[in-house]
Amino acid sequence: MNFSIKGVHTAIVTPFDKDGNLDWDSFEKLLDHQAKGKVDGVVISGTTGESPTLTVQEKLALIRKARAYLPESIQVMAGAGSNNTQASVEMAKLAVDAGADSLLVVTPPYNKPSLNGLKLHFSSIATATNHPICLYHVPGRTGQLLSAAELAELCAIEQVVAVKEASADISLFSRAERISQANYLSGDDFTFLGSLAVEGDGVISVVTNIYPQAFRVLYDAFKAGDNPKAARIHKALLPAIEVLFYESNPGPSKAILANKGLCQNYFRAPMVPVSQESYAHIMNVVEDTERALSDLGVEV
């Protein structure tokens, strides 16, 4: 399939207002922030986007808005995964109609199908849409760890053009990438730079919600052969990457974005704002990180 997913993508948060409705003003600000950061793509209604508590209509509205608002050069990927194949097929078709350039499809969480079941799931969505799919492998959330060989088998489906590999195991990442017909993007900000060294193709990131420019510069530097520069940015970002999981994601991300005026600090249950103690810690890390990034000439 002639569609390539690579570079820096942001699994964007979904902004809510105090009544729990979608906050469109903030969404525009967040998209502006991404466009200014020159990311290659955004992911709508991923995990960081609180997809479990969005309705289908809301997801489609977000996709439409993102596609209409962003320049064409920025891809819009839409979360369409679930542990129900029929529901995923329907969501995928609607997402394509709404303008999504590609689909993010997680291996079914919780019910953890057999390999035959996984093949059926991905091929059903692929056949129904004939649209580019990014398979999402995140065993820490789904409860299912696939082997390199199993990942490669799923990548044999033509429409599976990319994998968001979030096992945080760079050995698995590399062994799977080697034998798969698909791009491999890191789904774990900690291992992004390491994954580039083993021919990873990019990242679907949480930290770029806040610092898109940082991973933009890191990625471009690495691709230009300037690994030392990439490594300096990586190290400057490490504390921020860590703090984004200080409480359940996207708690810390939204706290920071709200502090910057890019969204409001509201969530849909079961997600909640971080505690006051966590908040203070998070903001200290942010301050240190931004000083370190500024010292490296990265805009924050």
Added chain:
Amino acid sequence: MNFSIKGVHTAIVTPFDKDGNLDWDSFEKLLDHQAKGKVDGVVISGTTGESPTLTVQEKLALIRKARAYLPESIQVMAGAGSNNTQASVEMAKLAVDAGADSLLVVTPPYNKPSLNGLKLHFSSIATATNHPICLYHVPGRTGQLLSAAELAELCAIEQVVAVKEASADISLFSRAERISQANYLSGDDFTFLGSLAVEGDGVISVVTNIYPQAFRVLYDAFKAGDNPKAARIHKALLPAIEVLFYESNPGPSKAILANKGLCQNYFRAPMVPVSQESYAHIMNVVEDTERALSDLGVEV
């Protein structure tokens, strides 16, 4: 809250016909099988019941049918969990209206809220229904392992009268049970007998789909002080318990039940029938198990 969940409960499979519709004839047979096996309760639309691919209307129909069809002495518990608090609240209220005696509520899988988020989730459902809740702790599916102290905090919610503890870690089971205001039932057939020794209160079982009588006799023997008898049944069942996860659950269970004429071997994607090779292995184990159970005087 004055409602007790204990003893032997079956997380019952959901039977489908070849068109993927609910197979009501088989459902009656399965309920008859449970009633004959003298279980203390059945769980409708649990994981084994392929809850991810059931509609709300189907779940309610199954609850109504089970409650109407089974004698009052057999409790009907309804799966009402998800990773969306509002959806769980709504499902819980409808399940209560449909006649569910209690609710099975898993810790939100995949998005894995913070402890504050978990408290909000369970207390929202508790407040909205004021109905008995069995908290389901299954880190292998949700990606979230709670500590004994965290489980105890959630059990402080009055309506949380029971925990289905499926970490398979009997040390955690016991440490949590000791400090919690709730009954603890094993959610892992392998560790059921061991959990009884540390004052576990029962089981929510997969293997009782097929052999309800076996765990009935095991439980009653243990409670009567006849641990040797309980242990003999436990050991006779071990190969069957193991084989039920030879492929993704409920693949093997339905294969066996279909073989016995109690349902048909149909699934909703992404779940699929076991492979032919697995099928042959499973049936060999079944044959050996039934011989062993018969030798112990357990009806199969």
Added chain:
Amino acid sequence: MNFSIKGVHTAIVTPFDKDGNLDWDSFEKLLDHQAKGKVDGVVISGTTGESPTLTVQEKLALIRKARAYLPESIQVMAGAGSNNTQASVEMAKLAVDAGADSLLVVTPPYNKPSLNGLKLHFSSIATATNHPICLYHVPGRTGQLLSAAELAELCAIEQVVAVKEASADISLFSRAERISQANYLSGDDFTFLGSLAVEGDGVISVVTNIYPQAFRVLYDAFKAGDNPKAARIHKALLPAIEVLFYESNPGPSKAILANKGLCQNYFRAPMVPVSQESYAHIMNVVEDTERALSDLGVEV
């Protein structure tokens, strides 16, 4: 092989004086404490006995002393394992000559041989001594987790009459026990009572260094069919079992025993006394535990 290892065994600490020498006065007190607690056996130079820092001559002296000092009814098991087969064979022969009734042989830690290597290791010791062996399976220390089938294969060696199973996974314990020609003893105090329910044969314990009587009564109660009594003692002991690993074992054990005047709080590096903060916490738990045990009529 006609030798049975079962019941309550203590992996006894090795007492040192302030110069780091063996403290024979304390050793007698510790043995008296075990004899008074009516254990079925003691293990000399196990992990809790700081075996890595004992010389062969010291180990033999401890074995000789224990065998001579204790009544015949109390078995003396000697740690003879290592990751060097020849060294283990030599140590095993010397231990037998020194009077050990049986040998504790861990699966080689750190170098983690293949199954063929494991067979060679255990059969070499078995052949050289023709003495009863208790295989020690402790993946959390050795880095090697064996399957039930692998454990059963090693138990096919005639002299392997028992397994100290310390994976803390009662499912593995039970599946392995079912297919093995050997007694299975728990090597994990948390899961001891649970293991009895699935036909475990006893325990090799850390907590009995301090409270031998507690597990004596628990074991006898369970075997007499009084599981409720056994469970009450189990629950009273849980906080103490937990606190013994609050820092590296045997740090907390020796701190408590020293506080009781049964040994001195000295270690050989790299083991060290617990910190002052830990000490205070440990002693609080001890106080609560002893009150709870006394309430149950267990001598402490």
Added chain:
Amino acid sequence: MNFSIKGVHTAIVTPFDKDGNLDWDSFEKLLDHQAKGKVDGVVISGTTGESPTLTVQEKLALIRKARAYLPESIQVMAGAGSNNTQASVEMAKLAVDAGADSLLVVTPPYNKPSLNGLKLHFSSIATATNHPICLYHVPGRTGQLLSAAELAELCAIEQVVAVKEASADISLFSRAERISQANYLSGDDFTFLGSLAVEGDGVISVVTNIYPQAFRVLYDAFKAGDNPKAARIHKALLPAIEVLFYESNPGPSKAILANKGLCQNYFRAPMVPVSQESYAHIMNVVEDTERALSDLGVEV
């Protein structure tokens, strides 16, 4: 401390003859192979060198020989770790006297001391020798996983100039390296290239026993900014890296080296030669790997 450990180091196998004695002819061949491969250093009596079954005298003889035989430009590091501090101090002093340029000291396996115990262990060796130490962190063998902060605390000991980090977790590697005063070398061939991207300083490798030139070229290419070349070699080597752990290390390594005439396929128990089935598989992988490396212009 003014001594730097970086680049490509080989944890060299220890060759035995059919009677189990050190095979000096093969040792010379192996050293020649390393020198020809232009490694930066060799490690004597590491895990791959079957250190658990070498006597102190044998270790010293190997160190003396390696130091005398190799050009000065190739560092000789000597394994001096154990779980007995006094024994490690003595071994370390002897190793220094025998000519070792630096010491490899693993965190005490099996007895897993507290952080205070670890500090005592490493500072005792550091003080006794005042010689450069490479701390070895290999939780899969020792049973002890340290945090980034704990690793950094141990690196505060002046003589700890390097860490062989073999958790295979590149996130931990990077977070620890960022806050430590020490070089970080990968101890896991799979993650070597990824670790370089996050400012890792080199590798202590198994696969370089066979293909030293490959990691030499990979390392130099990466440092010269030619990541694509480094990545091609990495990918060509992946199947070989994997196959070296197809059975317990160093089983496969010695099988391959023996096949090349560089040593004999003998081991000391509990290590054993690989099975015939494994042997055939290993040799197939070797053939494919060497073709791939040759295609890349790497000498094999």
